[in-house]
Amino acid sequence: MSFNTALSSVQALGRGFDATSDIRLLYCKGLPGSRLVEVDEEHTRDVEVFEGISVPFVSKDIKCLQGESSRSHTGVLNFHQMAEHFNQPFSLSGKIPLGNFNAMFNFSGSWQADRASTKSLAVDGVSIALYTFRLTKFPLILCEDVKRAVPLNMGAYSFSKFPEKIILPRAIGLYLEYKPPIEELRYFLEFQVPRAWAPLPSQVPGQQRKEPICPSLQFSLMGPKLYICTFQVSVGRRLVTGLRLGLEGKKCNRLVIQLQHLTSLPKILRPYWDAHIPIGPPKWQGPEEQDSRWFEPVKWKNFSHVSTAPVENSETWIGDLSGVYIVTGAQLGVWDFGQKSVLHLRLLYSKVPGCTIRRSVWDHTPSPIMSCASSSNQGSMKSDSLASANSGSESTVQIGKFAKIVDLMEITRGPHDMPGHWMVSGAKLGVQRGKIVLRVKYSLLNY
Template identity: 45%
Template sequence: MLKEQGWWCLMKPIKQTLYFQVLLLSKLFLKIFALIKAIVFDSNLMFLNSIRFIQTYGTHIIVGMAIGGQDLICVRQNYSSTIPTAELRGYLEDLGDVMFSDGKSPSLLQRKTRYAKQKVPEVFNRNLQSNAVQLASIAETSSKDGLTIISSKRGGNVFLHSHSSWLQTVPAKPEGILFKFVPITSLLTGIPGSGYLSHAINLYLRYKPVPEDLRYFLEFQVPRQWAPMFCELPLRHQKKKAACPSLQFAFLGPKMHVSTTQVSSDLKPVVGLRLYLEGKKCNRLALHVQHLSSLPNIMAFTSGRPCQWRGSDEYKSSDQFLEPVRWKRYSNVCTSVVRHDPNWLQEASSGVFIVTGAQLLSKGKWPKTVLHLRLLYTHIPNCTIRKTEWAAAPETSRKASFLTNLSTTFTFTHRMVTEQQKQAPTVLNSGVYPDGPPAPIRSKKLLKYLDTSEVVRGPHDAPGHWLVTAAKLVNEGGKIGLQVKFALLDYP
């Protein structure tokens, strides 16, 4: 019996009909090693060489295999399941005894003496009843118990009802049931450029992009950084304080200053946005952009067009998109979508405008000031948009209300929260403060009006080469947030 990532597996050993053959690949191993060693990696064609290598040689080499038959029963236990592990293991062993003995062993329903005080999960009973109709693979799921049972056969006649009858058909129709692999990166020692190739193979195995997007995916897997960087932010009192507009959302409410500094990525593609509270007192609202640290080779800014700003304050209908955060007579937010001007495409024969900078603006007279968003656009020639999607921060995408909270039971909420905690994504950032420097407690007064969650897309968002092409400010639940439009491009 094996356990891996919530799966319990029980396999019946088939000694009399299992053929195990170890492939002696010494000569083939040396031949592949000689071919790989003969490859010369050019630093200028690193991406193309990596793609060709993966498509030609793959990522692993088969060094052994087992041929025969396999009768397998797997049970998956979700994090919401309350059945003890030892008890579940006993159920699985008894189920295997019944199915592998063709019903000669007493079933779970007949063992009332052993399970007098225990209720057998319903999914086990259904699996025994479905055994009368044999398929190549059967799956039974119980949302109540949080269990999933999968029974499958490989090799032989998988549609036979009896396990012993199926066992006799394995020699006539065997299948490969076990393979042993060696990573191909183990053969790259001492080859120039093997470090980047190993990194590309690891990324390919981790995120599994489709072959059509493999080149674009690898080009975008460069370090990402936020602008401005934390080391560029002033952390002490300045002798001369520049005039800074402010926002106020209610009478006698705290003031939130607005940083109108233009943030640029130096012509590098922007892949995310966030709102942030800067300053020693964390009372100055700023807009940060996340961008690639280097320009992908598939992009070429050869159009010669200068970068152009576009803001929500430039639209004639911007007054129709003003929303108060709390009180109408105080500061509002312009929720109009900021996108490139369609007239810009008339001047350019073809291409796409992407975001390479951002800025916040505050217009109007106090106390009814208006917060606007501006974006800096850069033209990329000879590209077309394949697909676009809008995205928001996880907290802003879910509207929490009193009625929705009442409609959900405590048990269901507890199980969902527990499962989310167990399935938290892996954090690869090794920084001391991966989420930014610690903020003082007094900044929580302004966090009631602001959602500082990051709206970004990275390699985990298939196919892994999204860009920002538009954005807008939103007001959800009395908090200022962001919604970002991401796009996939087709390059020449």
Template identity: 40%
Template sequence: MCGRFNQAAAIDGKMPLGLFNNMFSFHGPWQTDQNATKALALDGWFVKLYNLQLTRTPLNLRDEIRKAIPASWEPKALASFIEKYGTHIITSLQVGGKDVIYVKQLQNSPCSNVEVLKRMETMAERRFTGQSGGYSTPRERPGKDKIMDAFSPTSTAARLKLPTSSTSYSKEGIEIYQWRRGGNDMMDSHHRWLATVPETPDVIAMTFVPISSLISGIPGNGYLSHAVNLYMRYKPPIEELQNFLEFQLPTQWSPSLAELALGPRRKEPVCPVMQFSLMGPKLYVSTNQVLVGRRPVTGLRLYLEGVKCNRLAIHLQHLTTLPRILQPHWDTHVSIGKPVWKAPEEHDARWLEPVQWKGFSHLNTAAIEFNETWFGEQNDAHIVTGAQLQLSDGGMKNVLCLKLQFSRVPKCSIRRSVWDNTPAISQKSGLFSQLGFSGKQQQQKAPPPFNPNSAVCNKGPKAQPLKLLKFVDITEMKKGPQDMPGHWLVTGAKLDVDGGKISLRVKYSLLHY
């Protein structure tokens, strides 16, 4: 569906943009919208009166625009360019009117494609022919070519603020949007609205040329193209674009796999042991400190280390370099004082929870966080730069605790904080499925989502890890560009018991720089 929209707008690829997102009410990152959507469909009337088209070829950018392209990766300048000049150039306009029904079926919808099709046809008959609503004008159903002529995805539609009349409703995981453009919006029936289109037409379709296709040979063209692609893929608010681009840096987990011994050792390290039942398996706990220095932490995970994958460890995901926006506050020449370690009280009964049985190993589920400095206050913010697991000596009823190291970020404050225990979504290919309007519908079982988690090697020993995975949730807890506005940092965490498993909850914050 998205590819057809783009084709009609003379745009290559299947990246959803502009009117496509607006008509189907897609407001989040591409991947989030894709995972939440099961099928899309539309039906409508498109009245084309005339076209307006640029005839000058080839297209060239003005010197003012060419000189405004940053020659290096400068998020502030790139965000300013996109905000001022946009991402595409309009090459033609189609003027007339349209009255369209857009249908979006969510993944949680229990309805089949046939049921969705019937609902859309019923609504179309009611809206366009008046058989159920009192309209008297018969309707000739438009063909596919007629529908195709009206597709007009554009990232500049919101800028033009074209007048639009819309209604929507949702039921059983099916969202239906009714849009009119052109004509008199006050007309209560479709055939009366049609008669007003020639008097008050509007833009109903556009074609475009990406600015990135016109900057070949200009220094910095690759940086601008990359910034535009990120902006269109994840759709951050324009006011957050600079901070969003600042954090689009490579990430890595510490310790890295290269630092872990994957082969047999002469002697395994001595580690404290957790046990969850009398005859159950033993889980060793690595108490090594994981420190990342002045590199912002964006995620945490529990990891099963060792040849037998029976040693629990904590890992941190962090940016490999320091974003420019943080350099004045956190570069190596800036004094930030000594990092501070924080840990819960080991024997505070309010936070002790057994993993399985009360007579065996427990968790301390107290939240570890620093006293926040909110925007407008004079103190500095503190973010996580290290982590460590500790196991108190209590025999079979020992307690697992999480310690966090906090480092000061001078002259910064917390804008917003959230606690989250939702795992990061997995990467998938493709975009949106389309409704198949054939006579028979086959219910296809959705393939399991691809999980890029590397916490347990797939080719490792199977018997022991399977036992321990009953007690440890190794889901990667992290935030990235797909989590709006895309520049979250870890400022706290806690251990938790979820379904008899040791799990993590993480606190993320946005900073005011």
């Protein structure tokens, strides 16, 4: 056992490691002896580790040193302080946790969720090193095959062609922070472009009216009316990655729907969805007005209801080779049945030819970043969401009566949701604990 460990230690030198994974000897990357840096393998000697245990054919560039004992004591630190402490020995700045940090504390690797569930951390222990193998050749020189693998073009596609050999400086920050699977790396990087919410306040008609001219809902006999903005939101050929409900207007009494989208089209989708490629007209789709099975009251059954029917495109199937339909627009509407008016949702679908659906899932949870903020300060979270929705106002928006009836949480998927290239393919309204909520269906595509 001691001989095998010593031999593995020698063979691991120069092979490198993945900073997002456990860095113990068992998790060393590559095959034994397949190094990233040049080591003199011609001039070797046998190195005695202990009495009776020696490792043969050890390069003269590798030296064996006697081990030492050391104590590590950090005191009590918060999550990011401890992550920064673990990053220092690797000469990496920042507070994003690495793989050895996650392995030490048995964390999941999703640092947003781990941080939200962790109050404080501490390390106090003694480590005893029996021996140390170390490369003594400096400066270190990359092997020729590694140099040839580095492309001149630093784009995402060229980066993904050699993930097992070296990490490009351009993407190392994203890779360390989100730890995407190697096989998904190309798609992950393509989707890391800025995101924006639509529509802008200036695009919505009647933004500054005190009493909006639009249909309304009422949830009790003497209660105030919630007006519904029926403006059609469309983002064209941009990928939608999230939805949210918001309250706008001077009285914060107008319900709107907003879409989060990528501000530019990923290169991987340009052969299928660029502006010059014909895809046919987009199609609006929504629930049937007569189907009362999906009608749910928000407060009382004699007042306004919500249609909870899921809105999905009936022409899109997993594995369908003719193309897929994804969401590129949304609209709220009201069916007028007197006091029992029904709020419903319509979605605009656009075709992406040449692609197929790999996987779809309904997401009932808000984004992790929003969840973390909510768990730390629920009241502040609601206020921030409301102020975000009413971005046309310069003053801070106060929580209104309808914030207790409408869930303002964002439902989004981004780089923290592996594999990091989800897009919206469906949605539905719902009622939960007396609140109007939004549920979103996400899909992954095969390109």
